[in-house]
Amino acid sequence: MVNEVCLRTLDLDRPWLLEQYQSRGGYEMLTRILKEKTPPEEIIEEVKKSGLRGRGGAGFPTGLKWSFISRNAPGQKYVVCNSDEGEPGTFKDRDILRYNPHQLVEGMIIAAYAIGATQGYNYIRGEFWEPYERFEAALKEAREAGFLGENLLGSGFDFELHSHLGGGAYVCGEETALLESIEGKKGQPRFKPPFPAHFGLYGRPTIINNTESLASIPMILKEGGPWFADIGVKNSGGSKLFSISGNLNNPGVFEIPMGTPFSELLEMAGGVKGGRKLKAVIPGGSSAPVIPGEQMMDLTMDYDAIAGAGSMLGSGAVIVLDDTNCMVKVLERMSYFYHEESCGQCTPCREGTGWLYRVISRIENGQGRQEDLDLLNDVAARISGRTICALGDAAAGPVAGMLKHFRDEFQYHIDHKKCLVGAG
């Protein structure tokens, strides 16, 4: 049950080529839809049945998102793919772009057909030059084969798709910041509502989905929504790409069913390096609160199980930490990241992320004060829920998690001006 959806062509020699993708039934679903003129409502209904939830991290049901668009409203609509993969620990969309770009293209065309859009953009982070070139090559092949352009396969449906390269800004992974960025502005998130389904790119109705979500569409429609849903578990349909990194023998990307025990994923990743003890796991990208290793070994990899442990599945980025890691140092680095990447628009985030970083940094460097632990919780609580986008929450979440589970390490740093683990 591995590599059944987005990575299903990974065993091929050069799976990114059109001919290779077509050797596994690629573009057959699109062709059938265009030939049979499948009603868009049926497509959206099938995606709803699949239980697919946004793979970028928010986990919003994809089919529901599509249904917010008024298909028959006049004027241009847009399909936008979010390949601005930037949540620390996440490196799965890079592999979809590099190894299966055509399935993403096919998924985007089907999405466009379903909502009545004739123009799409794939926002690829600027550092991803190799994935960008692979995607561009796929676009060229698809255009030459008549899958992009005017009157696709004689159906009367037009769709054109382009890449947009980012410039290095984590916040552009937030959907409205991403739209601002395509419009040629600095990537500062917009107030919502209005949501992109009503006022999106260039002020037009827009759906934005993650790379993995869109690349899953052709298989969902080919095999049926229930097939996809049944791969996974309740509330977590399908399989999922997990990017697992950290202190591991064999880190990498694994496409496995939702609900797979973490212990199995850890085994696939070769186990903890050097046979050392598993200390903690950050289960869904660096914004997800940390979970102690022992507790994690009893959990399954799905939305409900991880949420039940007080964290989140997020983008499926699993960072594994062994017992040589100082958690103060880990949190210091994470806090630096959010401080660095805050777009500066909302005061609680702009100022608060700086406070978090400076206070954690002084604890790490032996200058912490006893009141700092409460101060950290206080600052984090004052950021949470008080900002336009989720970056503030993302900065605050890890702080509470670390202080809940590893408070003794922070206390030791304050009391002894040195590290409990000995590594820091």
Place this chain on the structure above:
Amino acid sequence: MNTIEVNNKAEIFSTEIREEIDQWIAKYPADWKQSAVMAALRIVQDANGGWLTTELMNDVAAYLNMAPIAVYEVATFYSMYELKPVGKHKICICTNVSCMINNSDRVVDHLEDRLGIKLGQTTEDGRFTLKEVECLGACGGAPMMQIGKQYYENLTPEIIDSILEGLE
């Protein structure tokens, strides 16, 4: 906002650069030339040894009918644009969590020792710049760095040496 009036846009940039920017402009709606600003800045930065001067940003503004301030906003917001000269090879080292716990400190130390500069500095001969960057989305190959358009993963001091020796 004030835009810069230019009588003849063919006088801005070389033919080659104009053609490349025009390909990006063509991707967006006719009245949204501004969407090409990120690509235009990258293209002119690459052609200028890896950094942007105020004159170049003004040229981009004129070419895309934008106010210069709107171009400066973009150029200062995104981390991949450089507003000061950089070395021929800009070495971007990830030090975020997955790389950090896989000894990115050792990568930084080795590069600093070998090149005789600190993070954020450029060698006197103008060949190398060291830059600390945030997660580049290749954590499975931690520790990693990017030079130009290329990613280098699973770094050790020996691998770094061979990479640097292979550069012009």
